[in-house]
Amino acid sequence: MTTQDRIDGVDALRGFALLGILLVNAMAFASGFYGLELPDPSYDSGLDRAVHLVVALFFEMKFYLLFSFLFGYSFTLQMRSAEKAGDAFVPRLLRRQTGLWLIGLAHAVLLFHGDILTTYAVLGIALMMLRTRSDASLWRFARFLVVGTALAWFALGVVATLEPLPVDRDAIIAGAAATEAAFRGNWQSIIGQHLIELQSVWVILGLLQAPSALAMFLIGLIAGRRQILSHPQENRAMLRRLVRLGFFVGLPGAVVYAYTSVEMSETPLAIIGLAIGLLTGPLLTGAYVGAMVLFLDSPGGQWLRDRLAPAGRTALSNYLLQSLVCALIFHGYGLGLVGRVSALETVSIALIIYAAQLVLSRWWMQRFAYGPLEWLLRFVTIWRVPQWRKLAGADQR
Numbered sequence: 390m391t392t393q394d395r396i397d398g399v400d401a402l403r404g405f406a407l408l409g410i411l412l413v414n415a416m417a418f419a420s421g422f423y424g425l426e427l428p429d430p431s432y433d434s435g436l437d438r439a440v441h442l443v444v445a446l447f448f449e450m451k452f453y454l455l456f457s458f459l460f461g462y463s464f465t466l467q468m469r470s471a472e473k474a475g476d477a478f479v480p481r482l483l484r485r486q487t488g489l490w491l492i493g494l495a496h497a498v499l500l501f502h503g504d505i506l507t508t509y510a511v512l513g514i515a516l517m518m519l520r521t522r523s524d525a526s527l528w529r530f531a532r533f534l535v536v537g538t539a540l541a542w543f544a545l546g547v548v549a550t551l552e553p554l555p556v557d558r559d560a561i562i563a564g565a566a567a568t569e570a571a572f573r574g575n576w577q578s579i580i581g582q583h584l585i586e587l588q589s590v591w592v593i594l595g596l597l598q599a600p601s602a603l604a605m606f607l608i609g610l611i612a613g614r615r616q617i618l619s620h621p622q623e624n625r626a627m628l629r630r631l632v633r634l635g636f637f638v639g640l641p642g643a644v645v646y647a648y649t650s651v652e653m654s655e656t657p658l659a660i661i662g663l664a665i666g667l668l669t670g671p672l673l674t675g676a677y678v679g680a681m682v683l684f685l686d687s688p689g690g691q692w693l694r695d696r697l698a699p700a701g702r703t704a705l706s707n708y709l710l711q712s713l714v715c716a717l718i719f720h721g722y723g724l725g726l727v728g729r730v731s732a733l734e735t736v737s738i739a740l741i742i743y744a745a746q747l748v749l750s751r752w753w754m755q756r757f758a759y760g761p762l763e764w765l766l767r768f769v770t771i772w773r774v775p776q777w778r779k780l781a782g783a784d785q786r
Contacts, residue, residue, distance in 0.1 A: 397694055397695070397698040398686065399462065400698040400701030401685050401694040401697035401698040401701055402455070402681055402701065403701030403702075404696075404697035404699070404700035404747070404750075406701075407707050407708065407711070407743065409447075409455065410452050410453065412739050413444065413453075414501065414503060415711075415715055415735050415736070415738060415739040418716070418719040418720075418735075419726070419732075420727070420735075421566065421567075425561055426654055426659075427558060427565075427655060428441075428654055429728075431731070432732050436732075437731050438652070440731075440732040440736055441651050442652075444736065445646065445650050445651055446643050446646075449647070450667070450670040451673050452674075453505055453602065454601060455605075455678065456505070456704075457509075457605035458606075459609060460509060461516065461606035461610040461613065462609040462610070462613040462618060464610055465614055474771070481770055481771065484772060485766060485770040486514055488765070488769035489513070490506070490510035492705070492762060493505070493506025493508075493510060494507055497583065498583055498584065498587075499580065500709070500712040501583075501715070502586035502590050503590065505602075508598060509602070512599060513606075515603060516607070516610065520610065524614065527607040527608075527610060527611055528607070530604075531603075531608050534601065535600070535667070535668065538601060538667055539664045539665070539668035540664070542664035543660075543664035545660055546661035550657040550658065553656075569728040572719065572727045573721040574721045576721075579716075597667070601667060601671070604671065605674070608671075618682055621686040628678075628682055629679065631675040632680050633676075634672050635677070638672050639670070639672030639673030639674070642668060642669025642672070642673070643669065643673050645665045649661065650663065650666075685697075696747055697747070699747075699750040699751045699754040702760065702763070703760030704760075705760065705763055706761050706763060711742060718738060758776045758778065
């Protein structure tokens with residue numbers, strides 16, 4: 390592969406990650422029951438449960454980890470870019486993370502309370518502080534974060550199993566109905582509901598997603614130092630081991646997580662299943678990385694790489710565009726379909742959005758150097774106006 394192809398390979402992996410993020414987030418947009426102890430009554434058919442099971446099995450708890458890994462990997466590219474430009478890295482990164490946090494905050498309040506950008510902005514500061522540690526030290530800390538978080542949730546599940554609390558079905562159903570009614574309201578009602586949801590989402594982010602995301606940041610940093618994704622031919626044996634480990638350990642763990650979260654959500658076993666998912670999710674994510682990198686590096690993968698890479702280069706813009714389109718479909722200032730579509734219809738909508746994004750991203754990147762929000766974030770990062778129109782042979786990193 391050429392140098393540009395190597396960049397395309399990383400961007401293509403990021404473009405692939407957008408698909409999983411969209412499928413999970415679309416399910417959250419479509420139902421006020423998402424993440425609650427009760428399944429959505431409108432998803433009561435066998436087909437709807439099967440669709441939800443597939444999303445939980447292959448996408449939930451895996452693709453935000455993939456994005457996290459790529460964030461850590463790209464961190465090394467940011468360091469090299471700062472060094473090449475002769476800029477001080479720490480002030481540059483602090484500006485970048487501040488810009489990312491502000492974009493994420495606007496996203497969370499206006500469009501989707503499940504925003505991950507604000508978490509990434511804060512964790513990026515932690516990554517900056519850890520960047521000088523050895524690979525061995527980073528690897529130990531990453532394992533501690535994953536195992537420690539999984540054990541904490543497993544212990545909580547055991548306690549809940551030994552002393553189960555009754556599930557107040559009426560209260561949960563009423564709360565979900567109120568949530569859906571708010572999201573079908575006007576923009577003031579929708580923003581108000583986002584603010585209400587954020588009061589509980591921050592707890593989940595801090596105790597569930599953040600430790601695992603930071604662990605993947607660290608693993609991505611190690612991979613970036615070794616330029617593993619830039620030299621797939623030299624790392625084929627390791628990438629194949631990742632695929633095998635994910636298939637034989639990560640996938641069974643994902644099956645446990647998916648089954649308990651979909652079919653046993655009212656029981657404490659769902660918490661134990663979540664703990665197993667937290668422990669094994671990074672392994673299945675690793676398998677996705679290994680399989681995709683190996684395929685994209687093959688002659689048959691060129692076509693797919695060329696279509697995914699533009700979406701990956703505009704991942705930030707595409708992430709927010711996904712939320713905007715979903716908001717227009719499911720919220721009251723648009724079609725107001727929250728609580729009114731099946732799981733299969735929701736997934737179909739997400740796939741249509743993703744296909745359109747691939748086409749739009751390819752068209753955009755043929756004309757412009759950056760996506761709209763990538764341009765804005767780069768302006769904040771380097772503190773000078775970046776090029777806008779695409780220039781042949783220009784270094785866009």
